[in-house]
Structure formats: C-alpha cells, structure tokens
Amino acid sequence: MDTYDQRGARGVSLAGDAALAWFARGQCDAFPQTLPLRLHADYSHVHGFLITRIWHTPVRLDLVADPVPDDRLTVIVPVSGVRVLTTQKGRFEIAPGQVVLSRRRQMLSLETSAPSSMITLATDAARLPGLRGIDALMDTTLTADSGLVSVLVSAVNATLKAPQETESNAFAPWRRSLEYMLTAVIDSTLDECSNPLDQPTTSILERALRAIDDRAHDPAFGVAALCEDLHVSSTSLHRAFKNVEMSPGVYLRNVRTGLAVDVLTRQGSPITESMLRMVAPGVGFGTSRSLRRALQANEEGRRLISGTGQHREDGKEALEAHPGSS
Numbered sequence: 001m002d003t004y005d006q007r008g009a010r011g012v013s014l015a016g017d018a019a020l021a022w023f024a025r026g027q028c029d030a031f032p033q034t035l036p037l038r039l040h041a042d043y044s045h046v047h048g049f050l051i052t053r054i055w056h057t058p059v060r061l062d063l064v065a066d067p068v069p070d071d072r073l074t075v076i077v078p079v080s081g082v083r084v085l086t087t088q089k090g091r092f093e094i095a096p097g098q099v100v101l102s103r104r105r106q107m108l109s110l111e112t113s114a115p116s117s118m119i120t121l122a123t124d125a126a127r128l129p130g131l132r133g134i135d136a137l138m139d140t141t142l143t144a145d146s147g148l149v150s151v152l153v154s155a156v157n158a159t160l161k162a163p164q165e166t167e168s169n170a171f172a173p174w175r176r177s178l179e180y181m182l183t184a185v186i187d188s189t190l191d192e193c194s195n196p197l198d199q200p201t202t203s204i205l206e207r208a209l210r211a212i213d214d215r216a217h218d219p220a221f222g223v224a225a226l227c228e229d230l231h232v233s234s235t236s237l238h239r240a241f242k243n244v245e246m247s248p249g250v251y252l253r254n255v256r257t258g259l260a261v262d263v264l265t266r267q268g269s270p271i272t273e274s275m276l277r278m279v280a281p282g283v284g285f286g287t288s289r290s291l292r293r294a295l296q297a298n299e300e301g302r303r304l305i306s307g308t309g310q311h312r313e314d315g316k317e318a319l320e321a322h323p324g325s326s
Helices: 017-025 146-161 171-187 201-215 223-230 234-244 248-267 273-283 288-296 299-305
Strands: 009-015 028-032 038-046 049-056 059-063 073-080 083-087 090-094 098-103 107-112 116-123 141-143
Touching: 009 017, 017 028, 017 038, 038 146, 049 146, 049 171, 073 083, 073 146, 073 171, 083 098, 090 098, 090 141, 098 171, 116 146, 116 171, 146 171, 201 223, 201 234, 201 248, 223 234, 223 248, 234 248, 248 273, 248 288, 248 299, 273 288, 288 299
Parallel strands: none
Antiparallel strands: 009 038, 028 059, 038 049, 049 116, 059 107, 073 098, 073 116, 083 090, 083 107, 098 141
C-alpha cells in the first residue's frame, strides 16, 4: 500500500492492463472474471491513513506479501454487491450493511462475482479511542448500526470529493474526525452476527425462513426480493437451503400453499373458481391458476379441490373444466 501516491488521486478510471497495474501498485494480483477489467476509484493515503472509494467489475484480488509489514487496521465497508473475503481465519461473505476488520498481512483475497463498490479505511488501531475487545472482532463479518455506516460512507465520499491540504492545520482534525466515526461504527458491531462461509448456512437459513414467514402472503415477494432483504447472493441463498433439501423458490411456494389450504379449509366446500380468485392474492399467488397448480401438487390441496369439477358456478363450468382461467 505504501507504493500509492501519498497525496492520492481523484476520478481514476482505468480498464484492461492499466487497471491490472493499478491494483498491482496496491500489492494486489488481480484476476478478472470478465474482460476487460474496469475500475473507477478515488483514494487518499497520507501519513499512514488510507481511505479509498472504488467500483470495479467482477474480479478476484489476491494480496501479495508487502515488502514492509503492514499491521494497520483495515476496515472494508461494502456499498454495493457481495464479496467473499479470505483471511487466515477462513472465508467470509460480506454485503452492504456489514463490515470486516482485518490487518492487511492477514488478508489473502477478496472476490466478487458482479460489479461492486466499497470504501476502505486503514489506520493504526492505537489511534481509535476506546475500542472494546477488538481482537475478537477481527476477520469476521460484522453487522454495524446502519445509521453510523451511512454517516461514515457519506463522510468518506465528501472527503474524497474535496481538495486536501495535507500540510495545513486542518488535516489532523480532519483525520481525527473520520477515525472517531470509524470507531463508532466498529463499536456498534455485534460479533454474534459473524458469518464465516465455512458455516454460514444456519444464520442465512434462519433469516430466510423468518423473512418467508413474514412476507409469503405478498405476491410481489420472490427469491430475488429475499436475496435483497438478506443482503446475500442467490448462490449463497441456494447453498443455505441445501439443509432443507429444496430450493428457496420451492420452499416459498410450499409456505404459500399451506396458507391457502388453511384459508380454504375454513371457507368450507365446495371450492369454487371465484373463491380461488379471491384467496390467491392474499396468500401470495398472482393468479387462481398458479394457486390451483400449487394445490394440485399438495396432498391436502388435492383433497380440497377434488370436487371442483362436479359443480357449476354462475352458469360457467367449474375449475376442472376451465384449467386456464385465472
């Protein structure tokens, strides 16, 4: 990191070999997942205090040995996208709303599978006042207070947009103010929210099941919305659901079918087409046709609708005679 220009730069926009070289200057070997590798960055590195803001296309960054050991505390704050960080303790998935604390010499790689942006800050941990139990927080995924994270991100963005006179009397209090904000973010983290990838499925699965229970009745809620709510990638979500031996989409449909069976059972028989149209939106199905298909795939649901072909409703054939109705 010490090879960076000590005054930093604004509006760096590079692609291809130039982007690879930029990462190499920061002691990183870059392995793009899509070509060409592109990045946009702003950074400042003054008197051992580093702040960066960077957007880049999918890439794996392997950190190489620093010729001068760097024990500064580095804080990674994702702004968009999901990352996998590998350290000496294991592999950790980090998403917006989370932070990771590490010492650079303990980092091994940082990988993204989609265009992503983040800010990083690095400084001497001794300059961060009053931190409690910082060693226990290192190299894990931590959830910080969202308001404090937002303030820190805004402050870094504003700082990197503004001209800096590093030799002026204002530089020291400017640096100190950011370090106090950083301290507040770290102090707000909850170490029980750590999420190492070698055992992530329980926490992700539990949160997913709770979210599905809360929102299954909403027809607009799907797997994509679930990933967004949990700040996880689709791959991580599907990996977590291996424990229940079904996909998130199938589980969500089963929950909705269970809701429908409960409602229809209370309605009594016969189950009419208009009844299905009335019930479907309230239990998460967009149409009566999709509700009917789900019920037919469920043993109790089949029992409920088994008689729908033997009656008429409002002069029309019942559901079995009009399978395409919605």
